[in-house]
Amino acid sequence: MSENVLMRVDGISKSFFGLSVLRCVTLDIAQGTITGLIGPNGAGKSTLFNIVSGFLTPDAGDVIYKGKSIARTSVTARSRLGIMRTFQTPQIFDHMTVRENLVVGCHKLSRSGFLSNVLGLRSSRRELAKMNMIAAGALNRFDLKGMADVRAGDLTTGQQRLLELARGTLATPDLLCLDEPSSGLNADESRQLRLMLEHLNREGTTIFLVSHDMDLMEVASTVNVLCFGEIIAQGNFSSVKVNPLVREAYLGA
Amino acid sequence: MTATLFIQSLLAGITNGFVYGLIGLGISVIYRGTRVVNAMQGDFSLVAGIVLYLCSEHLGYPILPSFLAGVLAGAVVGWTVEIFFVRPTRRRGGNEESFLLVTLGGAFAASAAALLFFGRDSRPIRGLGGDNLLDVFDATIRVHAVWLIALSIAVVVALRLFYTRATIGKAIMAASIDPDGATIIGINVPMMRTLTFVLGGAVGGIAGVLISPLITVNYEMGLLLTLKGFTAAIIGTLGNPFGAVAGGLMLGIVEALAIVFVSSGYKDVISMTFLILIMIAVPNGIFARRGRAGG
Amino acid sequence: MAAAGVLALAVIPLLASREVVDLLVFTALYSIAGIGVTFLLGQCGIISLAENVFYGIGAYATAYVTTALGWHWLVALVIGMAIGGAVATILAWPVLRLSGHFLALATLALATIGHVLFLEWDWITGGTLGIGGVAQISFFGCVLNTPQRFYYLAWIVVGIVFWLYSNLLDSRAGCAMRAMRDRPDAAMVLGIDIHQLKVKVFVLSAMVGSLAGSLFASYVTFVSVDSFGIERAVSFLLIAVVGGAQTIIGTIFGAAFVTLAPNLLSRLGDVHPLLFALALVLTVIFLPQGIGGFLQQQIRRLFELSRLGGDA
Numbered sequence: 001m002s003e004n005v006l007m008r009v010d011g012i013s014k015s016f017f018g019l020s021v022l023r024c025v026t027l028d029i030a031q032g033t034i035t036g037l038i039g040p041n042g043a044g045k046s047t048l049f050n051i052v053s054g055f056l057t058p059d060a061g062d063v064i065y066k067g068k069s070i071a072r073t074s075v076t077a078r079s080r081l082g083i084m085r086t087f088q089t090p091q092i093f094d095h096m097t098v099r100e101n102l103v104v105g106c107h108k109l110s111r112s113g114f115l116s117n118v119l120g121l122r123s124s125r126r127e128l129a130k131m132n133m134i135a136a137g138a139l140n141r142f143d144l145k146g147m148a149d150v151r152a153g154d155l156t157t158g159q160q161r162l163l164e165l166a167r168g169t170l171a172t173p174d175l176l177c178l179d180e181p182s183s184g185l186n187a188d189e190s191r192q193l194r195l196m197l198e199h200l201n202r203e204g205t206t207i208f209l210v211s212h213d214m215d216l217m218e219v220a221s222t223v224n225v226l227c228f229g230e231i232i233a234q235g236n237f238s239s240v241k242v243n244p245l246v247r248e249a250y251l252g253a
Numbered sequence: 254m255t256a257t258l259f260i261q262s263l264l265a266g267i268t269n270g271f272v273y274g275l276i277g278l279g280i281s282v283i284y285r286g287t288r289v290v291n292a293m294q295g296d297f298s299l300v301a302g303i304v305l306y307l308c309s310e311h312l313g314y315p316i317l318p319s320f321l322a323g324v325l326a327g328a329v330v331g332w333t334v335e336i337f338f339v340r341p342t343r344r345r346g347g348n349e350e351s352f353l354l355v356t357l358g359g360a361f362a363a364s365a366a367a368l369l370f371f372g373r374d375s376r377p378i379r380g381l382g383g384d385n386l387l388d389v390f391d392a393t394i395r396v397h398a399v400w401l402i403a404l405s406i407a408v409v410v411a412l413r414l415f416y417t418r419a420t421i422g423k424a425i426m427a428a429s430i431d432p433d434g435a436t437i438i439g440i441n442v443p444m445m446r447t448l449t450f451v452l453g454g455a456v457g458g459i460a461g462v463l464i465s466p467l468i469t470v471n472y473e474m475g476l477l478l479t480l481k482g483f484t485a486a487i488i489g490t491l492g493n494p495f496g497a498v499a500g501g502l503m504l505g506i507v508e509a510l511a512i513v514f515v516s517s518g519y520k521d522v523i524s525m526t527f528l529i530l531i532m533i534a535v536p537n538g539i540f541a542r543r544g545r546a547g548g
Numbered sequence: 549m550a551a552a553g554v555l556a557l558a559v560i561p562l563l564a565s566r567e568v569v570d571l572l573v574f575t576a577l578y579s580i581a582g583i584g585v586t587f588l589l590g591q592c593g594i595i596s597l598a599e600n601v602f603y604g605i606g607a608y609a610t611a612y613v614t615t616a617l618g619w620h621w622l623v624a625l626v627i628g629m630a631i632g633g634a635v636a637t638i639l640a641w642p643v644l645r646l647s648g649h650f651l652a653l654a655t656l657a658l659a660t661i662g663h664v665l666f667l668e669w670d671w672i673t674g675g676t677l678g679i680g681g682v683a684q685i686s687f688f689g690c691v692l693n694t695p696q697r698f699y700y701l702a703w704i705v706v707g708i709v710f711w712l713y714s715n716l717l718d719s720r721a722g723c724a725m726r727a728m729r730d731r732p733d734a735a736m737v738l739g740i741d742i743h744q745l746k747v748k749v750f751v752l753s754a755m756v757g758s759l760a761g762s763l764f765a766s767y768v769t770f771v772s773v774d775s776f777g778i779e780r781a782v783s784f785l786l787i788a789v790v791g792g793a794q795t796i797i798g799t800i801f802g803a804a805f806v807t808l809a810p811n812l813l814s815r816l817g818d819v820h821p822l823l824f825a826l827a828l829v830l831t832v833i834f835l836p837q838g839i840g841g842f843l844q845q846q847i848r849r850l851f852e853l854s855r856l857g858g859d860a
Binding site: 290292338341342345347349350351353354355357358359360361362363364365366368369476477480483487518519521522525526528529532533536 | 593595642643645646648649650652653654656657658660661664665667668778782785789819821822824825826827828829832833834836
Binding site: 092125131 | 711712713715718719720722723724731733734736741745752
């Protein structure tokens with residue numbers, strides 16, 4: 001495997017109910033890129049995404065991350081390895097405030113154990129204060145100023161997406177996987193999202209992007225097209241757009 | 254240990270197994286129709302058993318009407334639980350926890366009420382066929398127990414037909430799988446839910462009148478029966494009535510073997526441990542089908 | 549307001565009758581065990597009906613160690629907590645992989661198993677006969693053999709345990725717990741090991757349960773199986789539900805209810821199990837946030853009203 005491939009999806013197959021959903025899917029996510037995955041509905045994008053992020057195990061094939069096989073690694077362990085994902089509907093913690101959501105995002109940055117938390121040791125308190133400070137900094141960077149104490153469940157969809165993204169990047173993941181991040185956003189918010197993704201990418205975060213939104217997909221340097229469980233095209237965005245197989249898959253036979 | 258003793262234990266285990274299966278059946282029926290795990294199922298049987306006792310022993314009515322009274326009592330309690338416990342919880346936005354807490358509370362209330370009104374004694378009840386016994390390879394089984402097994406199988410078959418052939422049965426299934434869709438095509442979803450509880454109550458009632466002559470009615474039997482019935486339902490996959498009976502059989506046999514090879518005092522420890530192991534190892538039961546998330 | 553409460557607590561034993569102080573001691577003991585269940589329910593969404601097992605472990609450990617072995621009460625207490633914690637760790641690891649109604653019923657199964665074992669292992673527990681002559685607690689020669697004296701120890705322990713739990717609430721682990729309760733998938737993705745966290749909270753609740761049990765044994769000096777059955781498990785759950793699972797202070801209300809109600813209704817006979825069960829049902833339906841949560845809501849509303857009034 002070449003040096004700059006961060007994650008390789010290698011021959012992944014998955015069936016449900018005897019119905020084959022993914023058939024020997026292979027794709028590479030190169031370090032430092034934005035790699036996209038598109039495909040018509042029912043193509044198996046969510047299933048592949050869930051396998052990549054650890055919510056499903058494949059029937060066959062492997063997921064190799066930084067040279068190591070992680071197909072059977074738990075979601076939490078993958079998170080510790082630097083993999084982060086978002087969800088189709090923003091999974092922000094509704095009953096907590098915006099600030100508290102961000103503090104949870106700092107969880108991986110801190111280490112104080114359960115016992116020291118219970119005993120209220122100074123090290124534990126100091127660490128929590130630091131997490132709060134980092135959260136406050138993120139509020140500014142992500143344009144959420146003044147909303148620190150708003151209940152996350154009361155935010156608009158666009159704001160929730162932003163929060164989810166902010167929360168997910170506080171611990172600087174190596175690979176950020178985004179599942180339909182622009183769904184529910186208006187044109188302005190989509191544009192803002194696109195700028196944010198480009199910014200994150202410039203700062204070194206590799207991004208794996210699943211989306212229906214063709215405007216957003218323009219940021220991807222490599223696009224994979226999934227149709228009925230198989231990769232039918234791979235390449236940069238402009239070449240994929242004109243690929244006859246892709247056009248057929250989307251426009252129907 | 255002789256062969257006769259072994260067969261005797263096995264027969265007892267099979268009989269108990271069908272008992273647990275019937276309880277599990279009721280739990281599965283209610284779960285299938287309303288997605289509520291009914292912690293009161295064993296208490297439906299308790300009430301039916303008490304009514305049976307009152308009618309047949311206390312008031313001296315003949316056996317068959319007393320049995321029917323018991324089953325009816327079970328159905329009525331089922332109806333009461335849905336209207337007064339489950340509906341208000343659902344109306345106030347209850348989650349899975351709330352429903353379980355509510356039915357647990359009902360279960361404890363039922364056994365506390367039984368304690369209050371009937372005290373701590375166990376009461377014996379006559380069964381079908383009186384005290385007659387059948388011989389099976391030198392071991393004996395009460396005639397009533399044979400009736401129990403036969404009727405359990407009949408209930409399973411009847412339920413299967415009900416859900417697949419009867420319009421109401423199919424309506425109940427529709428209301429459970431897709432409440433909004435069912436409402437649009439004119440199915441009265443709240444009524445279907447109530448009906449499910451009535452059905453579950455009736456099944457619990459049948460279980461109660463069949464069980465009571467075999468084990469004698471006392472105020473504590475509700476919760477333990479529910480736990481064992483739940484074990485049966487889980488083994489057989491929650492929501493599958495036939496599976497519950499199969500699961501019950503398995504549990505009954507395991508329990509019988511435990512009594513023979515370990516000791517009768519530990520019988521409940523073994524069956525409860527079995528429940529926990531099953532929930533951990535085979536949570537979807539033996540009749541489960543793996544589903545897929547959309548998309 | 550808190551200071552007034554503490555002051556009232558300190559003064560009561562000097563004024564109230566022996567019976568009342570006795571009830572308040574039990575309120576304290578149940579608060580200690582109850583906070584374990586409350587926290588599990590409120591912060592982790594776990595319905596635990598197994599707290600009676602750990603309460604029993606603590607009580608029997610103290611009873612056995614001080615009578616059969618003749619050791620010091622403090623040693624017995626620590627042993628009780630250690631055993632409770634160990635048992636909880638072993639059980640929690642597999643069992644807490646379950647969720648929702650599976651987990652609740654698994655804890656009920658555990659409670660049943662515990663009750664049977666307390667009965668069967670009568671060489672330790674004395675079975676239905678119980679163990680008498682349990683050593684009472686003494687500090688520097690002062691024996692806590694009256695309700696008034698024990699009262700202070702009990703409530704000091706309540707203060708300590710509540711302080712520990714409020715530390716936990718306001719910590720990194722506390723945030724993680726609230727996250728995992730809201731959206732477990734998102735919490736996992738952020739690196740929170742949900743299972744490990746649940747186990748730790750469960751073990752903590754087991755240890756405070758054992759602590760309460762040990763204190764109980766030293767107070768009443770006689771323990772028997774009847775105190776550690778399903779009824780007790782329901783009482784503990786009731787403390788969490790009636791008191792309000794989201795607040796720590798609510799636990800005291802729940803514990804007070806569970807202690808006072810049977811006492812007030814004793815004239816009516818054996819009716820309190822029925823009342824408890826109905827209280828559980830009614831609270832779940834009509835007051836899901838419990839007394840504690842309800843009060844918190846009312847206080848918040850009062851503050852907002854007074855603030856609006858001030859602006860007008």
